[in-house]
Amino acid sequence: MVEGSNERYAKDLRKLVQQTSAVAIFSVLTAVILIPMIYNYSQHIETALDSEVRFCSHRITDILLELNSLENGYKGRQKRAARLNRRHRLRIHNLQQRFAA
Known part of the structure; x- marks a missing residue:
C-alpha cells in the first residue's frame, strides 16, 4: 500500500x-x-507624435508671422493707407476669430 x-x-x-x-x-x-x-x-x-508636434510648431510660427505682418500694416502710399488699414483690421479680426476656437 x-x-x-x-x-x-x-x-x-x-x-x-x-x-x-x-x-x-x-x-x-x-x-x-x-x-x-x-x-x-x-x-x-x-x-508619429514628434512629427505632428514639429508640424504644429512650424504652423504656429507661420500664423504668428502672418498676424504680425497684418498688425504692422502696409508701409506703402499714404492715400491708400486708410483703406488698407481697415482691410488689415478686418483680416486680423477674422484670423483671430478663426484661430480662437
Whole structure:
C-alpha cells in the first residue's frame, strides 16, 4: 500500500512539473515576442507624435508671422493707407476669430 501511494505521488508530482514547465516556457516565449513588439509600437507612436508636434510648431510660427505682418500694416502710399488699414483690421479680426476656437 505504501508503494502504491508513492507511485501515485510520483505520478502527480510528474504531472505538476510538466504543467509548470509548460506554463514557464509559454511565459518566456510570450515575453520574448511581446516585449519587442510593445517597444517597437511605442517607438512608432513617439515618432508619429514628434512629427505632428514639429508640424504644429512650424504652423504656429507661420500664423504668428502672418498676424504680425497684418498688425504692422502696409508701409506703402499714404492715400491708400486708410483703406488698407481697415482691410488689415478686418483680416486680423477674422484670423483671430478663426484661430480662437
